[in-house]
Amino acid sequence: MRIGILGLGRIGTFHAETLAALDAVGSLVVADPFANAAKAAAERFGAEVADSPEAVLASGVDGVVIAAATDAHPALILAAVEAGVPVFCEKPVARTMAEGLEVLQGVAGRGVPVQIGFNRRFDAGFTAARDAVLSGELGRLHTVRAVTLDPAPPPAAYIAASGGIFRDCAVHDFDVIRWVTGREVSEVYAVGGNRGADFIREAGDADTTGAVLTLDDGTVAVVSNSRHNARGYDVRLELHGFADSVAVGLEDRLPLRSVEPGATFPAGVPHDFFMDRFTAAYRAELTAFTEVVAGVRPSPCTVEDALEAGWIAEACTLSLREHRPVPLAEVRRG
Structure with missing residues (x-):
């Protein structure tokens, strides 16, 4: 084609x-x-x-x-x-x-068909985690933890046009939480601060944030993001259920150093960039698009899907600014 x-x-x-x-x-x-x-x-x-x-x-x-x-x-x-x-x-x-x-x-x-690029939906680890949820092997979920930590901030010009860390970075966590759990977010509470680059503060953004998402079935999801992770590019997801728990990103290239005596994990060279971490996922994502073009599958991530993650980012941005919980219904009315 x-x-x-x-x-x-x-x-x-x-x-x-x-x-x-x-x-x-x-x-x-x-x-x-x-x-x-x-x-x-x-x-x-x-x-x-x-x-x-x-x-x-x-x-x-x-x-x-x-x-x-x-x-x-x-x-x-x-x-x-x-x-x-x-x-x-x-x-x-x-x-x-x-x-x-x-x-x-x-x-x-x-x-x-329109497919929006959320590559984590095509990563082998995130796909296995979703399968574990859908199969019921984890039991009913009670806690989800998602992490995206960049090794260094993007350039100042990028930050100024990004829409903020929730819309630019955390939105990947928001999308994959929806996709893996099959649940919607009902309310958020976000906090954040600036621990590094002055140009992020000057742009009115935060460089380190945390958000607590309440899902529509009562599951609690905690999302942690930062523009500063000197050891590398860290993307993880934990799913804790009443029957079992699983983690995405817990592998030898995890950019985290254990200080436990005698620990040798992780032993590999840390991931240093999103293209490095998600090379295979990008290939799978574009392969999926060729199948969409060929008419043999529907869009695996629609405009509506992308906007759902966007509403969560909007709610977190408002929550951080006003220091209060924000129901998703509130921003949707806006």
């Missing part, structure tokens, strides 16, 4: 490399506002270059991958759907929830 890629920055180039290696993909068509980026990708991956997103959509592509800046996501998603081209778009759907709802309305009933 023929796949278009809109945006050839860090993640767009990574997606181009992944797609070029998939047996299902025969050719790539790329476009980027910076002509040199598109040219470099074309030379590296044997892709064709188009001079605009419109040209990509008109080039006979079977599907399109959107890896452009967040502000461009709504218009590009809607343009692809209008052209009848299946879409994969990196999260978030839009910069604001209001814009996201406009996208949801614009794609509803059009019959064109």
Whole structure:
């Protein structure tokens, strides 16, 4: 099949490399506002270059991958759907929830699949954890713990445009908690602070946060996030039930050092970046998209799914600002 890629920055180039290696993909068509980026990708991956997103959509592509800046996501998603081209778009759907709802309305009933990029749904560990929940082997859940710790903050310009740590970072934890447990979040309480880079504080954001999510069945989920983890990129999930407990990320490349006498775990080289940690998940995610394009499976992460995680991020942002619990119903009314 023929796949278009809109945006050839860090993640767009990574997606181009992944797609070029998939047996299902025969050719790539790329476009980027910076002509040199598109040219470099074309030379590296044997892709064709188009001079605009419109040209990509008109080039006979079977599907399109959107890896452009967040502000461009709504218009590009809607343009692809209008052209009848299946879409994969990196999260978030839009910069604001209001814009996201406009996208949801614009794609509803059009019959064109849209897949939003939440790669943890395709990681082997998270998939096994979900299977353990769905099979009932853990019994009824009572506690969930999720962790995402970055090795270092992104650049100041990225932070300023990110929408905040809950919308940019923790939203992955929020999505995977919903997906793994099969439950919705009813209320949140969030705290946070700044322990490092001044530019994060100046942007009105926090660099270290904690959030307690109450799920609709009473399960308590605790989410911990930070932009500062000197040992590496740490992503984990614990699920504790009345019959058993399991953990995702408890492996030899876990960036955590035990101080127990005689302990040798973890013994591997720590993960140092999200592309390192989730290389296989990204490949599985884009393989799934080729199956969506081929019409053999529905979108595994819809616009509506992505907005559900976004509402949790909105509630946490409000909770942190106002120092109080926030029911999800409150932000949904907004």
